[in-house]
Amino acid sequence: MLIELGQYIPGTSSIHHLDPRSKLLGLLLYGIALLAAPTGMAASLTGATILPVIILAGLAPAFIWRQLRPLIVFLLIIFIFQVAFTPGEVMAAVGPVRITREGLNYGLLALARVFFLVLAAAVLMATTDPLALADGLERLLRPGQRLGLPAGELALMLTLALRFVPTLLEEAERIMRAQVARGATFQGNQIKNLMPLVIPLFVSAFRRAEGLAEAMEARAYRGGQGRTRMRELHFRAADYIFLLLAGLLAAGSAYYRLRFGS
Amino acid sequence: MIEVQGVTFSYPGTTVPALENISLIIKPGEFLAITGPNGSGKSTLARLLNGLLRPGEGRVLVDGLDTGDEASLVDIRRRVGMVFQDPDNQLVAATVEDDVAFGLENLGLPPAEIRQRVAAALEVVELANLRTRPPHRLSGGQKQRLALAGVLAMEPRYLVLDEATAMLDPVAREEILQKVLELRREKGLAVILITHLMEEAALAERVLVLKAGQILLAGPPAEVMQQEEKLAAAGLKVPVTVALGKGLRQAGLKLPANLVTVEEMARALWKLASRK
């Protein structure tokens, strides 16, 4: 069981070295630029600005392909749906299905938005240590704390998930083997057949959560308030340049939409 | 000093108290073992010492701070460090060093000091070279050493080990115990060892035996281990050296009754041998 999407590839590239906050903000601005782009062509050109980032990060095309492969079918469905069901100027007809100019445009627009957004998120995760990502997220959300947003707790939940997913996977494998030793086959698609695996996992996760809460309390945890962090984050010149470029992209895209968009 | 004063504790929804009228003083730098069968209340007592549980009756004072006082809890938990039984449930971060930092972050220390204390604690438990490793890729013994480092970094005065060695193999168990005893010698840390292994309890200066929520026996190991019948009734076994000593005395050897460890037994036997 290997989930490739969102895998971190340690490295020393200039993209790896960017502050996680700038990368998160960069992704946000890039997303705004994609959404603002009014036409399929504009969205594709906007999206293509990720290419220099990929090259700078030194990510292999094969890696990128593996990240996006699970998405292909989904993207095709979106594309075909848009192409086939948008009314407008008919360019070609296949049986009862009419392909319109507008359909092609919207199809490309939807395709480009989803494709490039997922690609950018994959690049972010591939070049950023998950822990740094959690830290960056916490730091960005911190102003929201005054509005009651539990930034510290959210970041902690993220790190706990990172910590416990491998442990629970190992446990799932062990329990599965133990039940196979008792003659279980886990065949058929009845939920009942999965109970010997699901219930012990559930019981164990619950027990772990209890133990964990206790251990955290014993180590003086009392919520996000008053906590400091070992890891410090620093903006460098490269971060400002990166954010400036991302900002320009978003602003440019928005301007184009207001000026020429529908 | 930790003072347990007439403490009774019941878990919600139960009628029989888990601990009944327990009084106990733990001095700074002391090595106390608390033993008893499962369900005797040892882990409950451990959790009362750092305010994870608050007494129903009576009170617990840690260096004068009452565990019932919400405002003192952070200070109490800094003073009373605790290592739990299951290594997997007490490591919270995705790397070794982040885990050690967790408690220090909770104390609100400045980042530079956290880094320095984390490095020092990892050095002590000999995990400095695994700094960036995720905890799930450590062995059981390494995980417990990591848990110990997380507690040590907070510079506690009392260290509670709640069956912290029960899931370990004997070599890892010995490593942890040696490390803890070394820390006690060097830093004057008090050690409170919760265990159901009498061989482990025998290493302490003082042993407390619990049975059904009450103190059955208390005293130096050599005295407590003589009470073979009482211990057996509580489902505990005397260390095999004590049983051997008894057998040898019955066979006519003039051995003293206070032999508990292998070393003490060997020394006493040589004394007999040299007299011949």
Next chain:
Amino acid sequence: MEIGLQEVSFAYQVAGRQLPVLENINLKVSPGDFLAITGAGGSGKSTLAMLMAGLLEPTAGRVTLDGQPARGRGKGKGLAPWQRVGMVFQQPEQQLFAETVAEDVAFGPRNLGLGGARLEARVKAALRAVGLDPQTVGGRSPFTLSGGQQRRVAIAGILAMEPEVLILDEPTAGLDPAGREQVVNVIRAFYRRPGKAVVLISHNMAEVAELAREVIVLHRGRVALQGTPRDIFRQGEALRSYGLIPPPLTSLMQVLRRQGAPVPLDVLTLAEARDAILAWLGV
């Protein structure tokens, strides 16, 4: 039922690299055997247990059942012969899942196709074999029992499948002395029945000394020592180099011997230790 391993090796594939766990293991377990496999953490004990139970397949060499080559358990891959090999995992109480103790114990035999009165008889016998009363405990939820009782229920779940070979991985780890003794008694009682064999994976040398007829010491995935418990304990200080800590009686003998006393190293019981010391002191 005889389990044989011939030149068995096992390696995990991690990121395209081979991580060897076991190398060139040869062993045989026949009816009437009580084999203990011991070694430090990471020596490959648990992996060996899973190979012997057909839950892993070797990367080299072969596993035989009654002399016939056997693939691992699994979809249609000849589950039948493996039915006679029972495996109790570490902390087996974690695999409990059913609403009642009796239902949980019935899970294994039901998977073997048993039902009705025969199934019920199996469940009752298995619960009695682990010292639990089917009348009082059978209808309760396993999650309301104590840790030691849960472990015995889990062992009953394997016994109910009536294996001929019982493989147990650290069956007493984490139990208090009373719980430990109950589990040891269950293992003893199983072994006393004719035609049965036991494979005990344990790092507890006192337990190994007490129970096993033959011992294999694994060290870094290879067989470092093999022999009777006496053969093994006679190695004295060498045991430590394999990451094993001898039981207290053996330690005492080692200390006395190091200081010049002519006592044997291979004492297994309290009585033997007492007699050895009395003989040395000439009483």
